[in-house]
Structure formats: C-alpha cells, structure tokens
Amino acid sequence: MTLNYSHYLDGKMRKEKLFLFLIELLITVSFFSCSSTKFVPDDKYLLNDTDVEIDNRSINKEELRTQIRQKENLKILGFLKFHLGLYNLSSEKKGEGWFKRIGEAPVIYDEFMMERSKEQLKLYLKNKGYYDAEVSSSVRYKGKKQKVNVTYHIEPGIPYRIRNYTYQIQDKNIESLILRDTTDQLIGGGNIFDVDVLNNERTRIANHLKNFGYYYFSENYITYLADTSLTGNPKLVDLLIEIADNDLEDEVDSIQPHKKYRVESYLITPDFVPVPIGDSKEATYQDTLVDPPYTFLYRDKLKHKPDLFYNINRIEDDPYYSLSNVEKTYRSLVQLRQFRVVNLSFEEVDTLVSDTVGILKSNFQLTALPRQGFSIDLEGTNSSGNLGIAGNLNYQHRNLFRGAEIFNLNLKGAVERQQRSGDDGNLDFNTREFGLEGSLTLPKFLNPIKRGRLFSYQVPQTIFSLGFNYQRRPDYTRTITNLKYGYNWKSSPIRSHFLNLLDFNFVNLYEFDDDFIKKIRDLYIKSSFTDHLISALNYTQINNNQNLKRRADYSYMKWSFESAGNLLSAYSNLLNRTKETSVDTIFGVETSYHEMLGVRYAQYLKGDFEYRYGHMVDDYNAIVGRAFIGVAMPYGNFDVLPFEKKYFSGGANGIRAWQVRSLGPGTYDAPSDAYPNQSGDIKLEANLEYRYRFVWRIEGAFFLDAGNIWAINKKDNRPGAQFYFDSFYKQIAVGTGMGLRFDFTYFIFRLDLGMKLRDPSLQAGKRSIIGNYPISAEHFNLTFAIGYPF
Numbered sequence: 060m061t062l063n064y065s066h067y068l069d070g071k072m073r074k075e076k077l078f079l080f081l082i083e084l085l086i087t088v089s090f091f092s093c094s095s096t097k098f099v100p101d102d103k104y105l106l107n108d109t110d111v112e113i114d115n116r117s118i119n120k121e122e123l124r125t126q127i128r129q130k131e132n133l134k135i136l137g138f139l140k141f142h143l144g145l146y147n148l149s150s151e152k153k154g155e156g157w158f159k160r161i162g163e164a165p166v167i168y169d170e171f172m173m174e175r176s177k178e179q180l181k182l183y184l185k186n187k188g189y190y191d192a193e194v195s196s197s198v199r200y201k202g203k204k205q206k207v208n209v210t211y212h213i214e215p216g217i218p219y220r221i222r223n224y225t226y227q228i229q230d231k232n233i234e235s236l237i238l239r240d241t242t243d244q245l246i247g248g249g250n251i252f253d254v255d256v257l258n259n260e261r262t263r264i265a266n267h268l269k270n271f272g273y274y275y276f277s278e279n280y281i282t283y284l285a286d287t288s289l290t291g292n293p294k295l296v297d298l299l300i301e302i303a304d305n306d307l308e309d310e311v312d313s314i315q316p317h318k319k320y321r322v323e324s325y326l327i328t329p330d331f332v333p334v335p336i337g338d339s340k341e342a343t344y345q346d347t348l349v350d351p352p353y354t355f356l357y358r359d360k361l362k363h364k365p366d367l368f369y370n371i372n373r374i375e376d377d378p379y380y381s382l383s384n385v386e387k388t389y390r391s392l393v394q395l396r397q398f399r400v401v402n403l404s405f406e407e408v409d410t411l412v413s414d415t416v417g418i419l420k421s422n423f424q425l426t427a428l429p430r431q432g433f434s435i436d437l438e439g440t441n442s443s444g445n446l447g448i449a450g451n452l453n454y455q456h457r458n459l460f461r462g463a464e465i466f467n468l469n470l471k472g473a474v475e476r477q478q479r480s481g482d483d484g485n486l487d488f489n490t491r492e493f494g495l496e497g498s499l500t501l502p503k504f505l506n507p508i509k510r511g512r513l514f515s516y517q518v519p520q521t522i523f524s525l526g527f528n529y530q531r532r533p534d535y536t537r538t539i540t541n542l543k544y545g546y547n548w549k550s551s552p553i554r555s556h557f558l559n560l561l562d563f564n565f566v567n568l569y570e571f572d573d574d575f576i577k578k579i580r581d582l583y584i585k586s587s588f589t590d591h592l593i594s595a596l597n598y599t600q601i602n603n604n605q606n607l608k609r610r611a612d613y614s615y616m617k618w619s620f621e622s623a624g625n626l627l628s629a630y631s632n633l634l635n636r637t638k639e640t641s642v643d644t645i646f647g648v649e650t651s652y653h654e655m656l657g658v659r660y661a662q663y664l665k666g667d668f669e670y671r672y673g674h675m676v677d678d679y680n681a682i683v684g685r686a687f688i689g690v691a692m693p694y695g696n697f698d699v700l701p702f703e704k705k706y707f708s709g710g711a712n713g714i715r716a717w718q719v720r721s722l723g724p725g726t727y728d729a730p731s732d733a734y735p736n737q738s739g740d741i742k743l744e745a746n747l748e749y750r751y752r753f754v755w756r757i758e759g760a761f762f763l764d765a766g767n768i769w770a771i772n773k774k775d776n777r778p779g780a781q782f783y784f785d786s787f788y789k790q791i792a793v794g795t796g797m798g799l800r801f802d803f804t805y806f807i808f809r810l811d812l813g814m815k816l817r818d819p820s821l822q823a824g825k826r827s828i829i830g831n832y833p834i835s836a837e838h839f840n841l842t843f844a845i846g847y848p849f
Contacts, residue, residue: 095140095143095147095165096165096205097147098147099165099167099205100167103167104167104168104200104207105165105168105206106129106130106131106166106167106207106209107201107207107208108131109124109127109129109130109210109211110209110211111123111180111211111213112211112212112213113213113215115213115215118184118189118213118215123180123183123213126179126180126183127176127179127211128175128179129173132166133679133752134680135680135752135759136761137676137680140163142752143163145158145162145163145754146158146162146163147162148162149162161754161755168207173196173198180194180213181194186253186255187253187255188218188220188251188254189215189216189218190216190219191217192213192214192215192216193216194214195211196209196211197210197212218251219251219287219296220252221246221248221251221298222289222292222295222296223248223297223298224246224248224297224299224300225297225298225300226238227299227301228302229302229304229314230302230305230314230316230317231316232316232319232415233268233276233302233317236267236268237264237302245259245260246260252296261281262278264281264302265278268317269381269382271319271379271381272320272321272377272379272381273319273320273380274320274380274405274419280303280317281301281303282301282303283299283300283301284299284301285298285299304316304317305317316415317415319379319417320379320380320407320416320417320418320419321378321379321380321419322375322405322419322421323352323419324352324353324354324420324421325354325420326356327353327354327355327368327423328356328357328423328424329355329357329368329423329425330357330358330362330425330426330427331400332426333400333426345358346358346359346361348361348365353368362430362458362461363397363458363461363462363463366462367461367502368423370518371391371392371502373385373388374388380419387516387517389401389403390516391502391518392423394502395463395502396428396457396463397425397463398425398426399426399427400425402422402423402425403421403423404422404424405419405421405422406420406422407419407420408420429457430456431454431455431457432455433452433453434451434453434455435450436449436451436453437449437450437451448473449471449473449474450471450473451470451471452469452471453467453469453470454467455467455468462501463502464501465500466497466498466500467496467497467499467500468495468496469495469497470494470495471493471494471495472492472493472494473490473491473492473493475489475492489532490530490531490532490533491529491530492530494527495526495527496524496526496528497524498522498523498524498525499524500521501520501521501522502518502519502520503518503519504519505521516548516550517548519546519548521545522543522544522545523543523544524542525541525542525543526541528540531570533575534571534574534575534736535568535569535571535572535575535588536569537566537567537568537569538567539566540564540565541563541565542561542563543559543561544559544561545557545559545561553602553604554601554602555600556598556599557599557601558598559595559596559597559598561596562593562594562595562597562621563593563594563595564592565592565658566591566592566703567590568588568589571588582776583699583772583774583775583776583777584699584702584738586643586699587700587701587702587705587738588702589659590658590659591661591697591701592655592658592659592660592661593623593660593661593701593704594623594655594660595622595623596622596623597621597622598619598621599617599619600617600618601615601616602614602615602616602617610675610678611675612672612675613672613673614670614672615669615671615672615673616670617669617670618666618668619667621663621664622664622665623660623661623662623664623665623704624661624663624695624696627655628662628695628696631696636653638651639652639659650698652696652697659696660696660697661696661704662693662695662696663693663694663697663704664694665690665691665692666689666690666691667687667688667689668687668689669685671684679751680750680752681750682747683748683750683849685745685746685849686744686745687742687745687766689742690740690741690742691704691705691740691741691771692740692771693772698772699774705739705740706738706741706742706768707722707738707742707768708720708722708742708744708767708768709721711809711848712844713764714744714765714766714767714794715764715794715796715813715848716764716794716795716796716816716839717792717813717815719735719842720735720738722767722768723737723768723769723790723820724737724739724769724770724775724777724780725739725767725769725770725777725779725787726778726780726820727777727779727780727820728778728779728820737768738768739768739769739771740768740769740770740771741768741769741771742768742769743766743767743787743791744764744765744766745764745765746763746764746848746849747762748760748761748762748763748848748849749761749762750800753799756801757799758799758800758802759797760798761795761796761797761798762795762797762798762813763793763794763795764795766791766792767787767790767819769781769787769790779820789823791817792819793816793817794814794815794816794840795814795816796811796813796814797811798811800847806846807845807846807847808843808845809842809843809844809845809846809847809848810841810842810843810844812839813841814834814839815828815840816828816829
C-alpha cells in the first residue's frame with residue numbers, strides 16, 4: 060500500500076522550506092502581536108503585562124499570580140502573545156471572523172479588577188499567616204502605544220508563628236490516639252500560622268480516628284482557638300486545639316464519648332441493579348447464601364465464588380472499622396474489572412454492645428459487567444516513530460473460573476512503514492505482521508509469598524501469556540514465540556511494580572534481503588541477526604505522581620533490570636552438556652557455546668533508568684524534560700546482544716532530527732544507501748520540550764534533543780562505535796525543532812520537524828551544522844507519531 064504525500068511537503072516544498080515557513084509564520088504573527096492595540100478603543104488601554112514583586116522566597120510567587128483577577132493576554136515562550144496576534148490578523152469589520160474565533164481578544168485594563176486583585180492578594184497572604192501584609196500597585200501607561208503595565212508590590216511583613224500548641228480533648232478515649240500520632244503531624248512550634256495547613260491537620264486527625272473505629276468522627280469536632288495577645292511577642296500565637304465530645308450541642312454536662320464501631324456482617328449483592336429514580340418497586344433477589352459473617356444476595360446463580368470476596372475484603376484486617384481498609388477494598392474491587400458500579404456503604408445496627416462500642420453492617424452493591432465480549436479494533440500504531448495501521452480481533456472472558464480471572468485472546472494483523480534514507484516522498488507500508496496471543500490474569504499471587512506491606516495497597520495480579528508473531532520486514536523475516544509468567548502490583552498510589560519470573564522468547568530469522576546481508580557481512584553485529592533463544596527474568600518499577608485530572612507539576616521515574624541466560628547456563632554446566640563450536644568469520648576465532656532446543660541462547664545483563672519532569676507554567680504552557688540512560692552487557696554463552704534487545708535512537712521518540720535507527724553508534728557513519736538499522740549496547744538521551752496551546756485542538760511545541768548510542772563489545776568493528784569515558788561526551792548528537800499535536804480526544808496525532816544542530820558522524824571540529832555547512836534537506840527530519848514523545 061502506497062500513499063503519496065509529497066504535495067503536503069512540497070507543493071513542491073522541501074523540508075527545509077517547511078521549517079522556514081513555520082518560522083516566518085511565527086514572525087508574522089509576532090509582528091501583529093506587537094501591534095496589539097488594533098482592537099483597543101481609543102479611550103482604553105491594553106493590559107500589556109502584570110507582575111508581582113515580593114522579596115520573600117518562602118511565599119510561592121506562582122500561587123500569588125493565581126490570585127490576580129485580571130491578567131494580560133496569553134503568552135507563549137514567556138513573551139510572545141501569539142493568540143492576540145492571530146486575533147489582530149482579522150478584519151476590523153464587525154462579526155466573527157475565523158481569526159477572531161481561534162485567536163484571543165485583547166484584555167482591556169480595568170481599574171476595578173486591579174483593586175479586587177489587591178484585596179484577593181491580601182486575603183491570600185492573611186491565610187498564609189501574613190496578617191500585616193501590605194499590597195500596593197503601580198500602573199505604568201504607555202500613552203502612544205495605548206498599553207499599560209500593572210505591578211503588584213507586596214510587603215509581607217513578619218508572619219505570625221505558632222509559639223505553643225496544646226490540645227483540649229473532652230473524650231479521654233481518643234486522647235491517647237491523637238497525642239501519640241506525631242509522625243505525620245502538620246503543625247508544630249515555630250511553624251507559620253497557616254490556615255490551609257490547619258485545615259489539612261483537621262482532616263488528617265479525623266481520618267486518623269476513622270482508621271481506629273470512629274466511623275462518625277468528622278472535622279466538625281475539631282476547632283482552633285488562637286491567642287495573639289502575647290505581651291512583648293506580637294507575632295507569636297498560642298494555639299489551642301479543641302476536640303469536642305460526641306455532643307456538639309453541649310446540651311448535657313457529662314462527657315459524651317465517641318463511639319468505636321466494629322463491622323460484624325457483610326451483605327454482598329454481586330448483580331445489584333439500581334432502582335430508577337421515582338420507581339418505588341425494589342429489585343428482588345431469589346437466592347441467598349449465608350456464610351457468617353457474609354450474606355450473598357443473587358439471582359439465578361452466584362457468578363463469582365465467595366472466596367473472591369473473602370480474599371478481596373480488607374475491612375476484616377482490623378477488629379474495628381478502618382477507613383484505610385475500606386479504601387483498599389474499594390480499589391481492589393475496581394481493579395478487578397468485573398463491575399461497572401462499586402458502592403460500599405455502612406449502616407449502624409441497633410444491637411447494643413456498650414455505650415462506647417457500636418456495630419456496623421457493610422453493604423457491597425456491585426453492578427456486574429458482561430462476562431464475555433468480542434471487539435474489533437482498527438488503530439493507528441507508532442512503533443519508535445514508524446507509523447502503521449493495525450486491526451485486532453479481541454475476545455475477552457472476565458470471569459473464566461468464577462474467581463475474576465480475565466482471559467484475553469487477540470488476533471492481530473498490521474502493516475507499518477519502516478523508514479529508509481531519502482524516502483520522504485512515499486509512505487510505503489513495507490512491514491507486515493500477524494500475531495496470535497492469549498493471556499490469563501489472576502487477581503492474586505500464585506506463590507508462597509504472604510501478603511505484607513508491599514502488597515497491601517491493592518490486589519496484586521498474576522499474569523500468564525503465550526503468543527506467536529510473524530513479521531515480514533524489508534531486511535528480513537522473523538517469527539517470535541513467547542511465553543511469559545509474572546506479577547503486577549501497586550505498593551502506593553504512585554508506585555507500580557512489574558516482575559516477570561519467566562520471559563521466554565524463541566526468535567527465528569530467515570528470508571534476509573541481499574542488500575541488507577551485504578551491508579552487515581563484514582560487521583560483527585551480523586551475529587545479532589541469527590536464530591536465538593532468550594530466557595530472562597526482569598523487574599520494572601515506576602513512580603509516577605502525574606494526575607491526569609489536575610494540571611500540576613509532576614515527576615516520573617522508571618527503572619528496570621533484566622537478566623537472561625544465567626539459569627540456562629547453570630543448568631547446562633551442572634549437567635555438563637556438550638558445547639557446540641563455530642568459527643567467527645570476521646576475527647577467525649573459534650567460539651564454543653551451549654544450545655537449548657537446538658538454538659544458541661543469549662546471556663546478558665541490562666539496566667535502564669528514565670526520569671521525566673513536567674512543569675506547568677500556567678494553564679496553557681508547560682515545560683517537560685526527560686533523561687534516559689541504558690546499559691546492556693552481553694557475556695558468557697553469547698557475547699553479542701540480540702538485536703531486539705539493543706538500543707537505538709532517532710525517530711519520533713528519540714533524537715527527532717534523525718530518522719529512527721539512523722543515529723550512531725558513536726561517530727560511526729553508515730553508508731548513505733544503507734537501511735537505517737543502527738543499534739548499540741549503551742544509550743544516553745536527554746530531551747527538553749516546551750508545549751503551548753496553539754489554536755482550537757492543536758498544541759504547539761519547541762524541542763531540544765541530545766544523545767547517542769554506543770557499543771560496549773570490543774569486537775564490534777564499526778569504526779567509532781566504541782564507548783570511551785574520555786571521549787563519549789564529544790560524540791553527543793544535538794537536534795532541535797518544532798511540532799504540532801492534534802488532540803482528537805481518544806488519541807493525539809503528532810507531527811515533529813527536527814533539525815540537526817550537531818552530527819557526531821561528521822569530521823571532528825566540524826560537527827556543528829550551523830556555520831560549517833549550508834542548510835539542506837538532509838539536515839531535517841519530519842516524523843509522524845501518535846501520543847506525546849514522553
């Protein structure tokens with residue numbers, strides 16, 4: 060299948076002309092953004108800039124800016140009012156033109172809004188403990204330009220601090236619980252008297268008590284009394300934390316202790332059907348299964364084994380009600396992917412144990428999803444920047460053995476474009492793929508490990524998978540048979556673990572392209588393109604605090620480790636199995652090795668580390684950075700890393716100024732007509748991207764990428780491929796560029812145009828492109844992809 064998109068790039072416009080066109084567009088719009096008073100009435104002023112001046116670094120300046128009630132027009136790169144420039148491109152005639160719809164109207168300075176901003180800033184500072192803060196403003200008019208700059212000057216003064224804090228707890232039963240819980244306490248002597256912190260402390264105390272049985276306890280029982288009338292210490296506060304008893308109305312003189320509650324029964328309805336609003340007829344359940352303290356209500360047949368709920372239920376872990384255990388149970392029920400609706404509720408039972416202990420009954424109302432289903436998916440694929448189309452026929456059984464086991468069977472067919480040098484005129488889908496994969500996910504650990512703190516956050520998973528994949532690529536054909544057995548679990552809201560005890564791959568290669576064979580015949584890497592077997596153990600941990608529902612700064616850290624071939628080597632040596640021998644055709648050295656299932660098995664160690672950080676400048680601008688380091692060391696039975704385990708760079712998710720797999724390793728310069736297939740044993744990469752809202756559903760980006768790959772094996776005879784500590788930093792490739800992201804809700808389509816700034820394959824001393832070479836099409840790379848690069 061061939062699609063011609065040369066009219067898109069050319070008209071006949073080459074890539075460097077596209078780059079220049081985008082630069083000219085930004086310059087044009089920038090000019091109109093500078094001439095930004097086109098739609099400002101003669102007697103009004105454009106709010107050109109707002110700023111906050113404060114000399115106290117302990118106060119968050121960005122939070123102060125959020126209190127300002129009128130801000131200037133949206134900026135990109137911190138200075139360019141691109142959207143206002145688009146608006147100014149429209150006609151002065153009345154009506155809504157296209158540029159007016161996608162642009163942003165000028166913000167007209169309003170003195171009333173400035174005064175409101177000052178009041179809001181003062182209120183914010185007061186809540187933060189700066190009761191004597193002074194807020195003033197200065198307005199600088201640019202008469203001829205009809206613009207005005209507003210600066211808010213803040214003198215925060217000395218904050219009020221907590222000198223002493225004491226508790227007055229009426230109910231002595233909860234006193235010891237509160238006083239001994241000091242590890243997570245948010246307030247202390249010397250702290251600033253911050254209202255937000257005090258409110259957070261109220262919530263923390265209430266939740267802490269709810270974890271020890273006090274089901275009905277809430278923040279309303281907690282109040283603060285602050286004494287600021289300290290002689291000689293006008294900026295100190297003595298804080299009294301009052302925690303009332305169970306009678307907020309104080310209608311009686313005696314202390315009314317708070318009740319602790321035990322959960323003594325569980326009513327579980329696994330096929331609950333909500334009653335429509337206004338319908339007084341309740342759903343009927345014909346069958347009941349009683350297994351104290353559990354009662355199951357169901358229709359026809361209980362579709363899930365009772366043991367599933369016994370194992371999932373963490374409310375039983377403590378003798379009294381615990382909010383933390385309820386949350387664990389809820390998370391686990393949701394994670395099972397068995398129920399459309401999960402509702403946990405509690406009601407007090409009239410049975411009286413004592414005045415201070417009550418009984419709760421728990422209700423599990425669960426609306427089940429269909430047990431089986433088929434789906435057909437047509438999707439765009441993005442494999443290292445190579446675009447393709449895939450079709451999937453999926454079958455899923457959500458409850459195979461009535462224990463929430465999920466069985467998936469997937470039949471996949473795909474075509475993909477593998478880039479070749481100089482082929483940016485045609486989109487040729489030159490890779491074919493067919494595959495069949497089955498997987499079984501169990502909601503538990505299938506091993507002797509007992510549940511501990513590591514596995515207590517939510518229910519773990521055991522996963523088995525078996526698959527076969529056929530791939531016809533431009534340079535070879537391969538089949539991969541894989542078998543995997545492992546575990547997934549979360550130990551905290553942000554920390555995920557993935558452990559595969561067995562990751563078995565049998566790789567068979569054949570039907571090599573003659574040109575490809577000629578290119579690698581004299582290179583040691585040709586050994587990577589042979590039949591091989593991989594039996595690996597790998598572990599990955601991901602720490603990610605990004606909240607997709609809230610726009611805030613986030614960090615992402617991922618590290619992984621993989622070991623392959625060691626168990627097979629120990630097994631072969633233990634049984635003293637016969638070794639096979641072969642002669643290296645390049646170095647003439649005889650090597651010996653073991654085989655398993657008639658194929659040489661790989662032996663290596665591999666470790667990766669990746670870190671990302673996203674800084675949300677404001678609602679429309681963000682800066683995201685990424686760093687990656689990976690090292691793989693082959694040894695023992697196979698001293699070359701299998702090609703699918705090697706690192707590569709370039710493409711839509713790497714150094715975007717290079718085609719995928721066309722960069723490196725080191726200073727190696729592959730023949731110009733070679734198929735891009737460069738790989739190595741070490742990878743260093745860093746990316747920095749500035750993202751901004753462009754127009755409509757389109758987001759823009761400027762990026763800077765740097766990095767390379769290297770060989771660690773001394774037998775790799777590609778010139779300049781080796782990694783050396785005293786020279787690797789001189790071999791870093793650098794690229795820059797700009798991109799567009801099209802948000803289609805369910806996926807993001809991405810287009811990035813990268814330009815080489817520094818090419819390590821060029822002559823030493825002349826590796827910088829600008830100033831040494833005329834800019835041409837070979838210095839640019841246009842990539843299409845799905846999703847963000849990182």
